[in-house]
Every structure is written in structure tokens, then in C-alpha cells.
Amino acid sequence: MAKADLPKLFRTLAKYGPVVAPVRVGExxxxxxVTSLEEVELEYTRSLTPPKKLxxxxxxxxxxxxxxxxEEVFEDGKAVLxxxxxxxxxxxxxxxxxxxxxxxxxxxARRRENVMIVGMSCVPDERCFCTSTGxxxxxxxxxxxxHDIGREYVVRVRTxxxxxxxxxxYFKRMEEKDFLAFKKAEEKKxxxxxxxxxxxxxxxxxxxxxxxxxxxxxxKCLACGxxxxxxxxxxxxxxxxxxxxxxxxxxxxxxxxxxxLKRHALVAGGGNFRPTVVERTAxxxxxxxxxxxxxxxxxxxxxxxxxxIDLVEMLxxxxxxx
Amino acid sequence: MKKPRVGIFGFTxxxxxxxxxxxxxxxxxxxxxxxxxxxxxxxxxxxxxxEYDVAFVEGSxxxxxxxxxxxxxxxxxxxxxxxxxxxxxxxxxxxxNGIVSVSKKMVExxxxxxxxxxxESKPLSAYVKVDFVLPGCPIEKExxxxxxxxxLHGDIPEAVDYPVCVxxxxxxxxxxxxxxxxxxxxxxxxxxxARCPSLGVDCIGCRGVIDGESRIKSAIEVFKEAGxxxxxxxxxxxxxxxxxxxxxxxx
Numbered sequence: 130m131a132k133a134d135l136p137k138l139f140r141t142l143a144k145y146g147p148v149v150a151p152v153r154v155g156e157x158x159x160x161x162x163v164t165s166l167e168e169v170e171l172e173y174t175r176s177l178t179p180p181k182k183l184x185x186x187x188x189x190x191x192x193x194x195x196x197x198x199x200e201e202v203f204e205d206g207k208a209v210l211x212x213x214x215x216x217x218x219x220x221x222x223x224x225x226x227x228x229x230x231x232x233x234x235x236x237x238a239r240r241r242e243n244v245m246i247v248g249m250s251c252v253p254d255e256r257c258f259c260t261s262t263g264x265x266x267x268x269x270x271x272x273x274x275x276h277d278i279g280r281e282y283v284v285r286v287r288t289x290x291x292x293x294x295x296x297x298x299y300f301k302r303m304e305e306k307d308f309l310a311f312k313k314a315e316e317k318k319x320x321x322x323x324x325x326x327x328x329x330x331x332x333x334x335x336x337x338x339x340x341x342x343x344x345x346x347x348x349k350c351l352a353c354g355x356x357x358x359x360x361x362x363x364x365x366x367x368x369x370x371x372x373x374x375x376x377x378x379x380x381x382x383x384x385x386x387x388x389x390l391k392r393h394a395l396v397a398g399g400g401n402f403r404p405t406v407v408e409r410t411a412x413x414x415x416x417x418x419x420x421x422x423x424x425x426x427x428x429x430x431x432x433x434x435x436x437x438i439d440l441v442e443m444l445x446x447x448x449x450x451x
Numbered sequence: 452m453k454k455p456r457v458g459i460f461g462f463t464x465x466x467x468x469x470x471x472x473x474x475x476x477x478x479x480x481x482x483x484x485x486x487x488x489x490x491x492x493x494x495x496x497x498x499x500x501x502e503y504d505v506a507f508v509e510g511s512x513x514x515x516x517x518x519x520x521x522x523x524x525x526x527x528x529x530x531x532x533x534x535x536x537x538x539x540x541x542x543x544x545x546x547x548n549g550i551v552s553v554s555k556k557m558v559e560x561x562x563x564x565x566x567x568x569x570x571e572s573k574p575l576s577a578y579v580k581v582d583f584v585l586p587g588c589p590i591e592k593e594x595x596x597x598x599x600x601x602x603l604h605g606d607i608p609e610a611v612d613y614p615v616c617v618x619x620x621x622x623x624x625x626x627x628x629x630x631x632x633x634x635x636x637x638x639x640x641x642x643x644x645a646r647c648p649s650l651g652v653d654c655i656g657c658r659g660v661i662d663g664e665s666r667i668k669s670a671i672e673v674f675k676e677a678g679x680x681x682x683x684x685x686x687x688x689x690x691x692x693x694x695x696x697x698x699x700x701x702x
Contacts, residue, residue, distance in 0.1 A: 154623075154625075155625055156625050156630065157623075157625045159623045177620075177623050177625065178620065178623050187620075187621040188621055348669065348672070349669050349672055349673055349676075350666065350669060351614070351616075351637035351638065351666045351669050351670055351673065352614075352664065352666050353614045353616035353617070353636070353637040354613060354614070354616060354617050354620070355616050355617075355620055355626070358616075358617060358620035358621065359620060369609065371597065372597075372600045372601070372604055373600065374478065374481045374482065374485055374596070374599075374600055374603070376600060376603050376604045384621070385621065387613070387617065390612070390613045390617070391612050391613070391661070391664050392612055392613070406666070433620075433626060433629070435616065435626055435628045435629060435634075435636075435637050435673065436637075436669065436673045437629075437673075437676070
């Protein structure tokens with residue numbers, strides 16, 4: 130489709146439900162509900178928090194109770210998540226492995242079902258390393274994906290739901306020259322992602338890294354949890370009940386948790402099996418790249434670390450062992 | 452169920468934390484209905500000297516008389532909750548502890564060191580057992596309400612043991628520290644919903660530090676790398692948490 134026709138597509142998508150898209154706020158880009166295409170930041174590198182927030186809210190009420198009975202709270206509304214990058218779509222697929230696995234998480238599953246995803250090609254910077262984590266391209270996990278090839282978008286259709294939106298006359302069938310332009314654009318993107326990290330066998334190396342090196346790598350760590358909270362694949366949450374003054378009614382809240390914080394491994398009696406940033410960082414890295422690769426190379430944990438701790442540099446030093 | 456007997460007391464401080472309780476305007480009637488408030492001098496001159504199920508205590512301890520009164524309260528209370536930064540850490544009035552002696556301060560202010568006996572400003576925990584701390588300058592009124600509710604239910608309230616950064620990220624704020632201002636968010640307990648950074652202002656650490664958890668040495672290193680002067684960093688750290696051992700020893 131021609132880029133000039135994007136407003137038409139946007140208007141059709143908006144009929145499905147509220148559109149949530151990347152918006153520039155000060156120096157950052159965040160996903161927010163928008164009412165027009167003009168508000169959308171079409172060319173951006175990475176949002177501050179990942180779009181997973183639509184499926185797993187930063188802090189959300191999951192049930193209400195009144196002392197007699199309880200009622201689950203579901204957010205069932207339809208919505209369009211517009212302008213999602215390949216790394217973040219791959220991040221959602223990794224969350225699916227956990228949240229949609231049996232028994233599936235109803236809160237997550239319903240939203241995943243109801244929210245339509247429109248992917249968009251990205252503008253990588255020097256801190257992206259998604260080609261090393263196999264997440265620079267989305268094979269699935271979206272309804273439509275728009276690839277910028279200059280004056281036009283190549284639109285990949287993944288679902289029947291997405292297909293319904295491509296029936297208008299402004300969608301043209303791909304010709305060979307379009308395929309070639311698409312290939313060229315993808316090659317350019319892959320080439321522009323200069324940062325590489327070798328993850329082969331990194332799990333073993335993380336496991337056998339001595340405490341002295343961990344201490345060095347985490348010397349500046351503030352244990353603030355930012356790395357987890359901006360990560361598109363961090364899946365941990367905490368659940369708490371908030372009571373009203375009648376001490377009978379209230380609501381159950383779940384909120385994003387962070388394995389870099391004290392309470393993540395705190396158990397009854399005050400014991401903590403990950404008392405310091407050393408154990409917490411080893412755990413975080415094991416979780417991300419130790420077994421399956423659960424990192425999508427978006428660079429957020431590095432970009433938003435107040436102590437400027439660089440994940441790739443840490444992994445490189447773990448490989449070298451010093 | 453018998454209503455819990457509650458006492459609310461204040462020592463050296465601005466009484467701002469007690470005021471925050473009174474500022475719970477929409478919930479105040481329910482709150483006084485649920486609690487049997489025996490003493491709250493700021494709200495009522497009617498004081499019933501009694502035993503308390505819970506004592507909420509504001510202010511730092513700076514005189515022998517206060518110390519004695521605090522011990523009396525402790526002895527009469529099943530639970531003692533420190534409210535506000537002064538009670539939790541010693542307050543702003545502790546910011547020169549270990550640097551300027553009490554007698555020097557007396558001479559400076561009153562011209563003589565022998566006007567009356569005073570102590571270096573210390574938190575309540577320096578003298579008595581504190582069961583729970585509600586930090587902040589002032590406290591967050593919603594946090595007080597939640598704590599009161601938990602206590603009514605027979606639970607120890609949920610302590611905020613994560614830094615302001617968490618709430619900043621949940622609110623999708625950019626990082627004030629990375630944007631070049633000395634933000635104490637990474638070492639300060641949340642609970643304020645990152646009020647200041649959400650307005651683009653750096654966190655001044657009014658909620659003190661997370662005991663045993665805040666990474667003071669790392670923070671000093673990070674601030675140094677960000678180009679802040681050592682002395683400025685020290686002053687900022689001391690403003691609300693000078694009595695925290697790792698901060699007290701910063702040269």
C-alpha cells in the first residue's frame with residue numbers, strides 16, 4: 130500500500146477498537162491511546178515500557194471481594210495495538226509460552242484474543258542487538274505488519290482478522306519489484322544492527338561465573354528494578370490484597386514484580402535466597418539467556434539503567450571470564 | 452469486636468504527619484469510627500491517658516524529657532508505629548549529625564551551651580522498639596489509611612521495600628538521573644507514586660532509605676560518574692537520612 134493511504138487504514142482499524150500506539154512524550158516514546166494518526170510516532174527506536182502492558186498491566190485489579198463473595202475483573206474490550214516492532218512482538222510470543230500454557234492465565238488470554246496487533250518496521254540504534262537473539266523479524270504474533278520500503282509499505286497479513294482490513298482498493302498485490310524492495314529494506318535493517326552478542330553456551334558460563342566477577346559486574350547496580358520493569362519478556366508479577374476500612378471488602382491487585390528487588394526471593398520467616406545484587410543479577414541473566422533465549426535484544430535494560438550497566442558488556446565479560 | 456485503642460503523638464518535627472492524618476477528609480469519619488482514638492492532641496484536647504493497642508508517633512527525639520515520654524508510650528502500647536521521616540530517621544534536623552556538635556549548635560543559636568540539655572536528633576528506634584515505619588516528609592495519607600486498615604485486620608502493614616524507580620517505571624516516566632539531575636529515587640523507598648520525578652523534579656529522598664537494602668556506595672559511585680561534586684552528593688544524602696550508618700560515614 131502507498132504510505133499516503135495510511136490514514137485510511139488507521140481509520141478502518143479504529144473501527145475495531147481504541148488504538149494504542151507509540152507517542153512521543155518528552156525524550157521518550159510510550160504506548161498510549163490515540164485518536165488520530167498525527168499523534169503517532171511512526172519512526173521510533175524503542176518505547177520506554179514495552180507494549181506488553183496492554184496484556185499484563187503494570188498494576189491492575191484482578192478481583193473484587195466484599196467478605197461474602199468475590200468477582201473477577203476482566204478487561205475484555207477490543208483494541209488495536211499499532212506500531213509494534215519485531216522485537217516486542219517476539220517478546221509477546223515469549224510471554225505467550227508462559228501465560229497461555231496450561232493452565233492459561235485468563236486475564237492475559239482474553240486480552241491477547243481481543244487486541245489486534247499491527248506491527249511496524251523499526252529504526253534501530255547502536256544499542257539494539259536483536260539479530261543476536263533471533264528477534265529482528267516477526268514470523269508470527271501479529272495480525273498485520275507494515276514494512277517501510279520507501280514510498281510504500283509492504284503489508285504482511287498473518288490472521289484472518291487482519292486480512293479483513295486489507296480488502297479496500299488501496300491494497301495492491303505484491304509484484305516482484307516490491308519483493309526486491311522489501312528484501313533490500315530488510316537487508317539494510319539487519320546490516321544496521323551492528324551490536325552483536327555471542328550467546329552460544331552462555332548459560333554454562335553464567336552458571337560457573339565466580340562471585341568475584343559478579344561483584345565487579347554489579348558494583349554499580351542500585352537494585353532499583355528498572356531493568357525488569359522495562360523488559361518486554363519479564364513475566365513476574367506480585368499479588369496483593371488491598372482492604373477497605375470495613376476490613377471485609379477490597380480488591381486483589383497484581384503488579385509487575387522485579388527479581389532485582391528484595392522481596393522477589395523473600396520467604397516466610399525473613400529468609401531471602403537471593404539477598405544481594407550478585408545472586409539477583411546471576412538469576413536475571415540466567416532467566417534471560419541461560420537456557421532458552423528469553424531476551425529479544427531491544428536494549429531497554431541498558432538504555433534505562435540509571436547506573437548505565439550494559440547487558441551486552443556484562444555477557445561479554447562473562448564469556449571472557451574476567 | 453472491640454475497637455483498637457489508638458494514640459497519636461508528636462515529638463520534634465513540624466506536625467505535618469499528624470496533619471496528613473487529618474487531611475484524610477473523605478475517610479476521617481470512617482477512620483474515627485473504626486478506631487478508639489484516646490489521644491491525638493493535634494485534633495482534640497481531650498486526652499485519655501490509657502493503654503494503647505497502637506501508638507503512632509511522629510517526630511525525632513531531641514531532649515531527655517522526650518526520651519522519657521517516648522519510653523512511657525512504648526510501655527503502654529502493644530504496637531508502636533513511627534510516622535514520618537523525623538521519627539523514622541531523625542529528620543532534616545539530623546542532617547548535620549556527626550559534623551556539627553550539639554553544644555556548638557547551642558552556642559550558635561542561644562549563645563550558651565547550658566540553656567538546656569539536648570540530644571543529637573535521633574529516630575525513635577534509637578531509644579525504643581519500633582514495630583513499623585511509615586516513612587515520608589510528610590507521610591502519604593493513603594499509606595497511613597492502608598496501614599490503619601491492615602492493623603485493624605490484625606496484620607502488620609505492607610512495608611514499601613522497593614525504590615522510587617519502580618513507581619517511576621510503572622508510571623512510564625523517563626529517568627531524571629539519566630537526564631542529568633541528582634535523583635535519589637534509586638535509594639529511596641517508593642510509596643509516593645514517584646510524585647516528584649513524575650513532575651520532572653529529582654527525588655530529594657524525603658522517604659529516607661530502604662534499611663539494609665539501599666545501595667548507598669553504588670549510588671555515590673553513579674553520582675560521581677554523572678559528574679556531581681562529592682560534597683553536594685553528601686549534603687543531598689544527609690538531608691533526610693543522615694543517621695543511616697552508611698550515609699553517616701560518608702566523608
